Amino acid sequence: MTTQTVTTRTPPPRRLPSMSVLGPILALVILVIVGALMNSSFLSAGNINNVLSRSAFIGIIAVGMTFVITAGGLDLSVGSMAAFIAGLMILVMNAALPSLGVGVPIILLGMAVALVAGILAGLLNGFFITTLGIEAFIVTLGSMGIYRSLVTWLADGGTLSLDFDLRTFYRPVYFDGILGIAWPIIVFAAVVIVGEILMSRTRFGRHCAATGSNAHVAHYSAVNVDRTRLATYAMLGLLVGVATIMYVPRLGSASASTGVLWELEAIAAVIIGGTVLKGGFGRVWGTVIGVLILGLIDNILNLTDLVSPYLNGAIQGVIIVLAVILQREAKAKG
Amino acid sequence: MMTIPGPVLSLRGVSKSFGPVQVLHGIDIDLHAGQVLALIGENGAGKSTTMKILAGYQPPTGGTILLDGQPATLSGLRAFEDAGIVLIHQEFNLAEQLTVEQNVFLGRELRRGLLLDKTRMRQLTRDYLDRLDCAVDPDTPVSKLSNSDKQMVEIAKALGRRARILIMDEPTAVLTGSEVDTLFAQIRVLRDAGTAVLFTSHKLGEVAAIADRVTVMRDGHVVRTDAARAMTEDDMATAMVGRDVSDLYPAKPGVAADAPMALRVAGLDVPGWASDIAFDLRAGEIVGIAGLIGSGRTEAMEGLCGLRPATTTRLEIAGNPVHVRSTQDALAHGLCYMTEDRKLRGLLLTKGMRDNLTLQALHRFGRVVIDRGAEDRALTQAIADFDIRAGNRDVAVGNLSGGNQQKLLLAKIMQSQPRVLIVDEPTRGIDIGTKQQIYAFLRRLAAEGRAIIVVSSELQEVIGLSDRVLVMRQGRIAATLADDDINEATILRHAIGVAAPQTRKAS
Amino acid sequence: MSYMKTLLAGTAAIAIAGSAMAQDAETRVIGVSIPAATHGWAGGMNFHAQQAVERLEEVYPQLDFVLSTAPDAGTQVNDIEDMVATRNISALVVLPFESDPLTPPVQAVADSGVWVTVVDRGLSVPGIEDLYVAGDNTGFGRVSGEYMASKMPDGGNIVVLRGIPTTIDNERVAGFEEAIAGSGIEVIDMQHGNWNRDDSFNVMQDFLSKHPQIDAVWASDDDMAVGVLAAIEATDRTDVQFVLGGAGMKEMVQRVMNGDTMIPADVTYPPSMIATAIEMTAVGLTSTAPVSGTFTIGSVLITPENAEQFYYPDSPF
Structure with missing residues (x-):
């Protein structure tokens, strides 16, 4: 064959990372600086521990949401799913208390219930979306209502509370930790590390991105599109279960108001982090930044008196939109 | 005037x-x-x-x-x-x-x-x-x-x-x-x-x-x-x-009579599109599939590769009976299909060349964690093998010219190391110089011992490339042509259904 | 499961009521429209409404009840319109989701000659209802404030958690601030915990980071008090002497009863006021006893001495 001489070009010089990478980091750094200037206790170990622990639930869920959104899906049901799983977990543990007594086995039982229920709930969403081909928005809007009603029904409109002794025994899972780092933070970090590797270094991550980017291309490239999507929902369900395991020991209760709007916070964190809402590109580390930004806004507003509490929501809204604009601005420039 | x-x-x-x-x-x-x-x-x-x-x-x-x-x-x-x-x-x-x-x-x-x-x-x-x-x-x-x-x-x-x-x-x-x-x-x-x-x-x-x-x-x-x-x-x-391109098509060296059988298809049915398709293919052979648009060419091949629902009464690859129900099955048996629509079905236009190149064959790049170094080396090799010209390796594939996209698509399919390669409209919308290159690539792949099916609407292309030609009409194989029968008039006659009686029919 | 039974019983009662109405023209129907059980207090209110309906249907065979719960104001308007159109109600007991959107439809019901009892939240236009069973939000705040002032004679620093920004919350806080004025108690911080355990937990954690000395907390609600207590327990802070909640959640009442120093008292805002309203309406329909006017259910301070009479172990709240 005839080959023409290829014009060799010198590789372009290393440029600064693009704004889509820097944007969320920059927003986070600015928030930290603002927080530190506003209140001296902002950077104290106690406060940082508090904020990170609190963010862990949304964070763990948001990591799962990153995969779902990257693969071109959406899940609105995670908040009420968490409430339902928390309720179920409490009921099962209370019911098993007479036979198992207070101890490690009953905690493990509760955890197993949460994980299994999470996976099943995720698979159910995924089944309707992939096998039956119903819009993810509709399916998960439906299951959002279903789980919310189920937990209200389980609690008879009130609050389900873990037995007091059991709660005392289980409590350290939220409040204690290793070397002063609370368990929720450790679990969150582990989930993030596994998630980041899964997303950027494994077949599954590539398949998610390919599916979300163009499902036809993925199909023609021998990617099992339905199974990939199903797996993202199952994984998100599992992570909702993990988040619930960390949530229940904190207050030892679940009610109809548990986990309200968690789904929107998780989705917001994912998008702030630079994952594309319509799918095809996702990054787990970005989601972590998004979660931290959301957590810090609340914290800073509580620590300062500058803004009327009535305007908290407005401040949050402005920062979320700004964080996303910061990235888009960069995209437009190329 | x-x-x-x-x-x-x-x-x-x-x-x-x-x-x-x-x-x-x-x-x-x-x-x-x-x-x-x-x-x-x-x-x-x-x-x-x-x-x-x-x-x-x-x-x-x-x-x-x-x-x-x-x-x-x-x-x-x-x-x-x-x-x-x-x-x-x-x-x-x-x-x-x-x-x-x-x-x-x-x-x-x-x-x-x-x-x-x-x-x-x-x-x-x-x-x-x-x-x-x-x-x-x-x-x-x-x-x-x-x-x-x-x-x-x-x-x-x-x-x-x-x-x-x-x-x-x-x-x-x-x-x-x-x-x-x-x-x-x-x-x-x-x-x-x-x-x-x-x-x-x-x-x-x-x-x-x-x-x-x-x-x-x-x-x-x-x-x-x-x-x-x-x-x-x-x-x-x-x-x-800027050079002579009169020899657009590479020479046909001919297929040895004892070349091993690469693919044997019998009773391929793709509901609504094709029925009772039977043919075989030897290693080193290029078979063209011609037919009018709507004759079921593409659909039959997609059915064969598990991309749409289809049944076969018998399917043999390299002499072994196999079942293909999904693209994953097809891939496992070394049967690969290159789509006619590179933009909507072939390539992820917003992704870079590396992600596209290895998408179909990621299992070859690390058991659990993907070996990015190996991916980069594969891309370097593919760029050299298929003469892909892109200013920057990280450029989004959508910004490449059609010809380079097509070469990348071919390189991507080749990452799966197919034994039987089916290419659909391999040169649609690309310039003549690149066409010549792709024809040369295909002949080279055949010479390496792969069996190749070329589906095309361009009669010249089918004629120039193929050792044998299957003509499809209304979802069935209307004729199998070889040697001197491979010419525009004969193919067209079978494609539109006015075949002269002396033409050999499909077995 | 007992939940199932309750639900079934309720459904059965309504079904029987429906068939009874068809047979007996003298049967009169009372419609009850309340917000759905989306938080603890509303859950308790739902419980008491159901209990009252079951009990009264036995006491007054000539009365039927229709109970509907609504997740938002719009649904509640639809519910009320349906009751008038399809059940021909003689009386309506309504706890308005919000005052403004419910005022015109309830007024229309009243104009058609149906007895109207309004509970807790008043309508925007006075004089529509025949009977108003009111909670006293200003009083709730005042009782809380007076208790705080008496418990901290030397004054001190307190933080306040507020509910969802509404008139109810504003009235409570106004009553509270009025009562502590001049007592030496200083409110050093105030944030919305939205009557939610998780939100109040987060707010309290941040208050603890921000303020080195907090003498007491007015959580203003028992659900929020749960979150506040969890946040305090997680630290080794000893400066917070007590937390005052409100509304009379059974767990909190129990802690008061047991003499818990962190929860020395509680202030009622009884969800059972709906039962009072339904019962008074039933009396009004079946007897000549005068029940119209305004009936205010004051907020009462629960202390270890009187806690037993506010403890309902069967209630979900």
Whole structure:
């Protein structure tokens, strides 16, 4: 064959990372600086521990949401799913208390219930979306209502509370930790590390991105599109279960108001982090930044008196939109 | 022919740079009223940029644009449109969910007071379509139209903008043969009414058929402008490529009679598309599949590879009976299909070359964690093997030229190390130089011992490449041709069903 | 499961009521429209409404009840319109989701001659209802404030958690601030915990980071008190002497009863006021006893001495 001489070009010089990478980091750094200037206790170990622990639930869920959104899906049901799983977990543990007594086995039982229920709930969403081909928005809007009603029904409109002794025994899972780092933070970090590797270094991550980017291309490239999507929902369900395991020991209760709007916070964190809402590109580390930004806004507003509490929501809204604009601005420039 | 006054639109010494890269070097182009100018050149020769400058999508970095002989001081798309210059994109610029009429007047709706003047818009749309001899109903949603009708709507839209200079980017790339004839008839109508037309095409036969004059570009320079009558197709190809391309197809070395059987298919049924397909294929052989559009060629092959529901009574790969129910099965047996639609089904346009290259064969790049180093090496190898030209390895694949996308697609399929490779329309919409390369790649892959099926609408391609040819008609194999039977007339006869009795039938 | 039974019983009661109405023209129907059980207090209110309906249907065979719960104001308007159109109610007991959107439809019901009892939240236009069973939000705040002032005679620093920004919350806080004025108690911080355990937990954690010395917390609601207590327990801070909630959640009442120093008292805002309203309406329909006017259910301070009479172990709240 005839080959023409290829014009060799010198590789372009290393440029600064693009704004889509820097944007969320920059927003986070600015928030930290603002927080530190506003209140001296902002950077104290106690406060940082508090904020990170609190963010862990949304964070763990948001990591799962990153995969779902990257693969071109959406899940609105995670908040009420968490409430339902928390309720179920409490009921099962209370019911098993007479036979198992207070101890490690009953905690493990509760955890197993949460994980299994999470996976099943995720698979159910995924089944309707992939096998039956119903819009993810509709399916998960439906299951959002279903789980919310189920937990209200389980609690008879009130609050389900873990037995007091059991709660005392289980409590350290939220409040204690290793070397002063609370368990929720450790679990969150582990989930993030596994998630980041899964997303950027494994077949599954590539398949998610390919599916979300163009499902036809993925199909023609021998990617099992339905199974990939199903797996993202199952994984998100599992992570909702993990988040619930960390949530229940904190207050030892679940009610109809548990986990309200968690789904929107998780989705917001994912998008702030630079994952594309319509799918095809996702990054787990970005989601972590998004979660931290959301957590810090609340914290800073509580620590300062500058803004009327009535305007908290407005401040949050402005920062979320700004964080996303910061990235888009960069995209437009190329 | 009427006497030609001066050109209506000209480029004089126009150059264009993107950053440090200069893509146009002082080019001169003239468009005359009542004439069709064909702008030809390989992918990357600068045709697209030239058209964009002519239509005001991009300003030149040097040189002048003359409108009616005067230096034009137009700036912005709207100013060019107001001057009667309209560019019709290769990918149509139509709102699929809106009707033909709504599209024709999109952004320039006529109003009577506060309300839309629907009657008048419908009347005018009808007028434009009549002028184009087009029978489409103005109330049809564009999504329901065929590609040729969409093309007509684009032209009607241009008429609605009182276009006197019409620039068409590869208008025939997505059209069938008869649709091309219709389009050309309408272009002639416009030309005779005094419109200046510029169009690009990779099909040199079409250029010879419709163009009055031809401008050939290569590497950002205009290398030749001449009357179409003064150039043969070979002249054009040689000018475009800069070397002789008369031997477009590689030599056929012939298939050894004892070559092992690579694929044996019996009773392949693809519901609604194809039935009772049976054929076999030896290692080292290239078999062409010809047939009219809608004959079930593509669907039969997709069914074979598990891409759509299908059944076979018997399927053997390398002598072993196998079952293929999914793309994953097909892949496991070394059976790979390269889609005809590289943009919608073949490549992830927003991703880089590396992600695309390895997508189908990720299991080869690490058991759990993907080995990025190995991926990079594979890309380096693929770039060398398939002569993929991209300025930057990280560029989004959507920004590559069609030819380079096609080469990348072929490289991607080859990552799965297929034993049986089915390529569908392997050279659609790419230039002649790249075509020649792809033909050479395919023959080389066959020589390495792979078995290859080439599905194509271009008869010349099927004839030039294939050791044997299967002709499909209405979902069945109408004939299997070999040796001297592989010629245009015989293939066509079987494809449309007027076969002479002495032709060998499929077994 | 007992939940199931309750639900079934309720459904059965309504079904029987429906068939009874068809047979006996003298049967009169009372419609009860309340917000759905989306938080603890509303859950308790739902419980008491159901209990009252079941009990009264036995006491008054000539009365039928229609109970509907609504997740938002719009649904509640639809519910009320349906009751009038299809059940021909003689009386309506309504706890308005919001005052403004419910005022016109309830007025229309009243104009058609149906007895109207309004509970807790008043309508925007006075005089529509025949009977108003009111909670006293200003009083709730005042009782809380007075208790705080008496418990901290030397004054001190307190933080306040507020509910969802509404008139109810504003009235409570106004009553509270009025009561502590001049007592030496200083409110050093105030944030919305939205009557939610998780939100109040977060707010309290941040208060603890921000303020080195907090003497007491007015959580203003028992659900929020749960979150506040969890946040305090997680630290080794000893400066917070007590937390005052409100509304009378059974767990909190129990802690008061047991003499818990962190929860020395509670202030009622009884969800059972709905039961009072239904019962008074039933009396009004079946007897000549005068029940119209305004009946205010005051907020009462629960202390270890009287806690037993506010403890309902069966209630979900």
